[in-house]
Amino acid sequence: MRGRCRTGRRRTAWGRRVGAWHSRPAVAVRVGAAAVVLGTTAAVGPGQAAAAGEVSGTPSPYAFADGAQRVEGARSTGEAAPLKPGGIYRSSLPSSGKVSYRLDLDAATNAYVSATAVPSPGSTVSVIDGVKVTVQDAEGNTCSDDTASFGAARSPHPIAAWGRRETGRPLCEKAGAYFVSVERVDPDGEGSSPDAWDLELVAMTEPQVAGTEATGAPGTWNSATPQPLQGEPQRRKGGAGFNGATPVDQGVWQDDIRPGQTLFYQVPVDWGQQVSVTAELGSSDSDGTGYVSNALDLDLYNPARGRVADVGVGYDGGQKSGSLPPLPPVDHANRYAATAQVGALRFAGSYYLVAHLSKGVADTFGDGPFVMTLRVRTSGEARGGPEYAGESVPQGVFEVSEQDREAAAEGVAAGDDTAMRTLAVGGIGTGSALLVGLGVWTVVARRRITT
Secondary structure, eight states: OBSSOOTTOOOOOHHHHTTOOOOOOOEEEEETTEEEEESSOOOOOTTHHHHHHHHHTSOOSOOOOTTOEEOOOBSSGGGOEEOOTTOEEEEEEOSSSOEEEEEEEOSSEEEEEEEEEEOOTTOOOOSSOEEEEEEEETTOOEEEEEEEEOOTTOOOOOEEEEEEEOTTSSSSOSSEEEEEEEEESOTTSTTOOOOOEEEEEEEEEEEOBSSOOOOSOOSOOOOSOOOOOOSOOEEOOOBSSSTTOEEOOSEEEEEEEOTTOEEEEEEEEOTTOEEEEEEEEOOOSSOOOOOEEEEEEEEEEOTTSOEEEEEEEEESSSOEEEEOOOOOOOOGGGGGOSSHHHHTOOSOEEEEEEEEEOTTHHHHHOSOOEEEEEEEEEESOOOOOOBBSSOOBSTTTTSOOHHHHHHHHHTSOTTOHHHHHHHHHHHHOHHHHHHHHHHHHHHHHHHHHHO
16 A cells, blocks of 8 residues: 555545444435435534534533543553554543553554543643653553643643554564553642543554665755745634544634634645644734733644644734744654654644633633634645555555545545535525425436336
């Protein structure tokens, strides 16, 4: 399998790849660019969960994957429950101590596991509090560890850290059991409340490269700070979780965000491409004065939900902006870089933009909403990726398909026909679409009967 885009191949977004989201059975009738759903009510599609929280004025902190399997973290590795590649799991993180899970791996594939920690509503955190993920082999050798913290704003929100088991390294090469431990970073720190947090866990594998591969990171790349993309902003509502992240492509995107809310987007980045993002927070319409450090936090995660880079935007009520640092092109050989930031840009696929507005903004400038603008640029010609000696699990997670590009242009997750139908109907008017759709559906039904 080549790690390149494959035209015409049907591939869904991460949540749909593993059957995490489903719609109820329905009959779809397409009328040009429009369609209607007959017979049953469709399930709420990704991206709509965020809007649901806004109706009550209290946004939900995170939309977990529908159908995620419940798993209990073990205090002892000897009792650790298995995580299977391609699975999405929901668990719980106690306020202190580690919880462990098991990965049963062969000697030929790289494995990745990510833990998204979701503090309970009303909880408080310290500056360095967060979540830590560690992967060890059966002999206790550490394969990797990663920490994600909340930062100076001390605003609790969903954050993710990832673990890696990579073949071709001095340690952690053997087939066998590997253990993933998850823990809080600073549960006893000043301002941290002793709450249990929810966890969403994902595991995936990446095959080895067929033949000879590079063993060093690329030497040079264009590290100049790119100019923010210009253009008229288009409205694109963010999702409420990784699995419901709203697809976007290169462009200027705008949404409303409230204090304490976190919005998720995904952008396809192919082999050889560089991604750059500038985040802007519009001026306040209140009379409040003051300053909130890191009021708007923007994180970039790779397809395995490993953090790549972040930027914090301070806010004093006036228009403010901040940009992610310059990043190298996506390259399989980036994994051999000395810096974690470059190493995280090791595969193509859907990269995630996660924007959080500190709950402290409300204390000075009110509940909003505030206008957020994301200027997303993907530069460089997409090229073929490495020749993999097998398939990733879930399949296609480390590549960009034509369907992914279409989804990013339309703002609807690849394969999400229900959402497409909803958008299409809304575009021409529900009543008109229903009448026209019923007529077309009748004609189609009669033709099927006569044939």
